[in-house]
Amino acid sequence: MKYNKLNGWTIVLLIISIGAIRAHKSEDETTTVERSSKKNVYALIMIDVQYCFINGSLALSNGPAGQDGAEVIPVINELIKKVPFDVFAYSLDWHPANHISFFENLESRKDYVLGGDHEKYQMFDAVTYTGPGLETTQILWPAHCIQDTDEAKLHEDLIRLPAGDNVVYINKGRNPNIDSYSAFLDNDKIEKTPLDNELKARNVTHVFVTGLALDYCVGSTAIDAINFGYKTYVIEDACRGVDGTAIEAKLNQLEQDGVEIVNSHQVEQIINSLNSKQNVIDTCTSNKRYDITDENQDDININNCQ
Numbered sequence: 001m002k003y004n005k006l007n008g009w010t011i012v013l014l015i016i017s018i019g020a021i022r023a024h025k026s027e028d029e030t031t032t033v034e035r036s037s038k039k040n041v042y043a044l045i046m047i048d049v050q051y052c053f054i055n056g057s058l059a060l061s062n063g064p065a066g067q068d069g070a071e072v073i074p075v076i077n078e079l080i081k082k083v084p085f086d087v088f089a090y091s092l093d094w095h096p097a098n099h100i101s102f103f104e105n106l107e108s109r110k111d112y113v114l115g116g117d118h119e120k121y122q123m124f125d126a127v128t129y130t131g132p133g134l135e136t137t138q139i140l141w142p143a144h145c146i147q148d149t150d151e152a153k154l155h156e157d158l159i160r161l162p163a164g165d166n167v168v169y170i171n172k173g174r175n176p177n178i179d180s181y182s183a184f185l186d187n188d189k190i191e192k193t194p195l196d197n198e199l200k201a202r203n204v205t206h207v208f209v210t211g212l213a214l215d216y217c218v219g220s221t222a223i224d225a226i227n228f229g230y231k232t233y234v235i236e237d238a239c240r241g242v243d244g245t246a247i248e249a250k251l252n253q254l255e256q257d258g259v260e261i262v263n264s265h266q267v268e269q270i271i272n273s274l275n276s277k278q279n280v281i282d283t284c285t286s287n288k289r290y291d292i293t294d295e296n297q298d299d300i301n302i303n304n305c306q
């Protein structure tokens with residue numbers, strides 16, 4: 001009898017302690033933490049809106065999709081005028097005359113062609129060069145965007161803001177032995193252009209990519225942007241591309257990599273909405289009480305702010 005009575009008390013005690021542990025644990029799970037305010041900074045990136053890709057030696061209108069690169073200009077100008085971006089970045093494809101990407105230079109680089117037999121390659125074929133730099137596979141484009149030529153200039157109708165605190169210009173593809181589709185990195189992903197450092201120096205958090213060509217330089221830039229830690233958007237109607245199938249494939253790849261494909265008319269709303277969430281976070285942070293249920297700021301449940 002005595003034994004059973006003791007057991008009963010033990011069970012009661014056990015239930016009480018389990019309850020206490022539970023309560024403690026659930027308190028832990030919803031711990032309010034201080035969240036340091038990280039202001040959103042928005043950059044508009046404009047890729048290669050140059051004559052070479054519009055009406056010059058590599059005009060998109062001559063490509064399989066027959067697109068008109070000039071059509072991005074009014075869309076980008078409208079974005080510059082209407083949307084409150086903090087930073088603007090322009091890139092230019094900017095090649096020396098002996099650049100590896102030019103079909104015209106195949107002959108002078110024939111000793112580096114993998115497998116020899118350079119004569120079998122035609123314009124737009126991919127060739128693997130074993131040197132003189134690192135091995136690289138290169139599409140043979142017609143000579144284009146040669147430094148300081150007229151066709152390498154940005155189109156005169158594009159709003160070209162003066163370089164300064166909020167405006168950067170990036171010349172890419174300057175190394176004769178490696179191409180650079182991306183405005184961040186060369187095609188072997190070895191050497192960075194100044195773009196990432198310029199954006200980081202300005203505390204940029206979100207980038208919106210536009211320009212030419214969607215299936216090459218715009219796509220590569222957006223993928224590097226996400227890899228460098230920026231929340232990344234491609235504004236589809238502010239881009240044109242070379243090949244319809246390649247454009248579709250690139251858009252799918254971008255979405256899989258976490259890039260958001262948006263329309264220019266949505267951008268202002270996206271930024272306003274991100275800013276209102278930011279304001280809620282700032283208020284919560286200044287009150288030093290904020291329940292974080294999801295580290296992804298976009299998904300934060302604002303009702304948790306106390």
Ligand SMILES: *[C@@H]1O[C@H](CO)[C@@H](O)[C@H](O)[C@H]1NC(C)=O
Pocket residue numbers: 051055056
């Ligand atoms: C391309 O267009 C610009 C301005 O619209 C013009 O000045 C230039 O001559 C054109 N280039 C070619 C190769 O047609």
Ligand SMILES: *[C@@H]1O[C@H](CO)[C@@H](O)[C@H](O)[C@H]1NC(C)=O
Pocket residue numbers: 201202203
């Ligand atoms: C970037 O953020 C740092 C740290 O918050 C700040 O000290 C710096 O002034 C910011 N730079 C710009 C250009 O806003």
Ligand SMILES: [Zn+2]
Pocket residue numbers: 093094095101144145173
């Ligand atoms: Zn190029």
